Amino acid sequence: MKRTSIRRVIVPGIAAMTLALAGCAAGNETDSGSTGSDGDSASSDVTVEGQYTIGGASSQEAAQLAWTTGFSDVQPGATVTYEPVGSGGGRENFISGAYLTAGSDAYLVDEAPDNELTAATERCEGEAPIEVPNYVSPIAIIFNVDGVDELNLSPETLAGIFAGEITEWNDPAIEADNPDADLPSATINPVHRSDESGTTENFTNYLSVAAGDTWTEGAVETWPQAFGGEGAQGTSGVVSAVTDGQNAIGYADASQAGDLPAANIGVGSDFVEPSAEAAANILAVSPAAEDAGENQLVFDLDYTTDEADTYPIVLTSYMIACPTYPEQADADFVKAYLSYVLSEEGQQFGADEAGVAPLAPELEEQALAIVDTITAG
Structure with missing residues (x-):
């Protein structure tokens, strides 16, 4: 890696x-x-x-x-x-x-x-x-978006959100992944870890491999300031910021995501939910x-796999x-x-x-x- x-x-x-x-x-x-x-x-x-x-x-x-x-x-x-x-x-x-x-x-x-x-x-x-x-364990892409209970995100769309290129929830790229969703016309609040983090390194490594044209920073443990977003200390801090935020999205270990919904991630032609079983399949x-x-x-990790029932961000x-x-x-x-x-x-x-x-x-x-x-x- x-x-x-x-x-x-x-x-x-x-x-x-x-x-x-x-x-x-x-x-x-x-x-x-x-x-x-x-x-x-x-x-x-x-x-x-x-x-x-x-x-x-x-x-x-x-x-x-x-x-x-x-x-x-x-x-x-x-x-x-x-x-x-x-x-x-x-x-x-x-x-x-x-x-x-x-x-x-x-x-x-x-x-x-x-x-x-x-x-x-x-x-x-x-x-x-x-x-x-x-x-x-899956790294869950947790979200708190008005009127949205289920969310699909392709690797490119996910990278665009966290790289600061996609800034509105009704952006055409998000709409293309979610044709049946009622996406609000609202500014996206992306939340990232403010501390040096292995979760960040795993997440950004996935982005750099699966969507390298959009995520150009490679795999990093410290969030690139140029990409903006809201920083939060530790896994619990990210979960709290998304829970208490408005139209927010973040990344966190799924075991600590609580009741927050998590996005399904594009793998091949499907969108896969972040279950423990699907995460284990990537090994x-x-x-x-x-x-x-x-x-x-x-x-x-093979982040570009198209194997069925395999969640790639782990x-x-x-x-x-x-x-x-x-x-x-x-x-x-x-x-x-x-x-x-x-x-x-x-x-x-x-x-x-x-x-x-x-x-x-x-x-x-x-x-x-x-x-x-x-x-x-």
């Missing part, structure tokens, strides 16, 4: 506590269970105790709340707090050592000026970091990322971890937590509580096999 992102992160309230969190991460107290003869952490019978702070993509907030709750049920001595600081903040705090593991809506790449993959490898003492998918038609290592189960979120941790307790926690998240039980709990699409069994098995290699040394 070719990206033109700027991953220099300034996270409100986080910069001041990064060093403190790093100390907490190093000093988390746990009571580990049995270990193998070589000192590796044991599998699912390891007991984890202590308080842990992890964080990252705000789009994962609902799912992570479910998983941290479920994890405490199977590991009663452990308390896990997930901070929804954004994908960039999660990666930065993982690289700095403030988080033992982090959630991100984009896999690590080496791009100037941050070269995050190299930085994460250095943080993991020379080993390439583990990156496994934990979450697939089946997408290739592994070029140059991905054995620890990276990452994908370049978040494939990842958990980032080290293959080896200096402390056995840290390795036990990361391995146990990620194993729970990726387990059939954990994936179903996330689906039930947060509306995420469970990983396909084969993908789940591959991810668990990678996580099972986490050790201490």
